[in-house]
Amino acid sequence: MxxxxxxxxxxxxxxxxxxxxxxxxxxxxxxxxxxxxxxxxxxxxHGMLMVGRRSKVKQEVEMLTLEQARWRLENWSRMIKIYREKGYSYPTIHRIKKALMRIVNGYNKN
Missing domain, CATH: 1.20.5 (Single alpha-helices involved in coiled-coils or other helix-helix interfaces)
Known part of the structure; x- marks a missing residue:
């Protein structure tokens, strides 16, 4: 053996x-x-894996008000540019957008 x-x-x-x-x-x-x-x-x-992506999403959307979330969605092309400058990947940016949409839709249901 x-x-x-x-x-x-x-x-x-x-x-x-x-x-x-x-x-x-x-x-x-x-x-x-x-x-x-x-x-x-x-x-x-090798720097190809960014550990903690979910915390980045939470960091971007956790403390936003309805108005801030709505503004970010209305100006989404600007926000993409800002997120890319921060070094976020497109999948992470997409997750941020989904979280923003949940905020806006959550307020609409109440």
Whole structure:
């Protein structure tokens, strides 16, 4: 049976946790999780993954009033330019727009 060597030192707690995963989970699940984690880590290290996108959406819309949300939707092309200057991706900008629409539609229903 092959053995695994790690180049990192583990605490006793980390070793026990890792050992538990190895004992209880099928190797296919462990490898799939490691592949996902590795790709995510690489993307983050190379600056291609912006962690915390949801918090950016909340940051932009959480404290807005109905009038502010309505104004942003009415001037959406300007807002896109501002969000792109901030470095937001188009999917994040789309999520911001959906959140703004929920604010406006939520006030209309009440």
């Amino acid at each position: 092959p053995t695994i060597r790690l180049k990192h030192a583990l605490s006793d707690e980390q070793f026990k946790e890792l050992q538990r995963y190895m004992d209880e989970m099928p190797i296919e699940c462990i490898l799939a999780g490691l592949r996902f984690s590795y790709r995510r880590w690489l993307a983050k290290e």
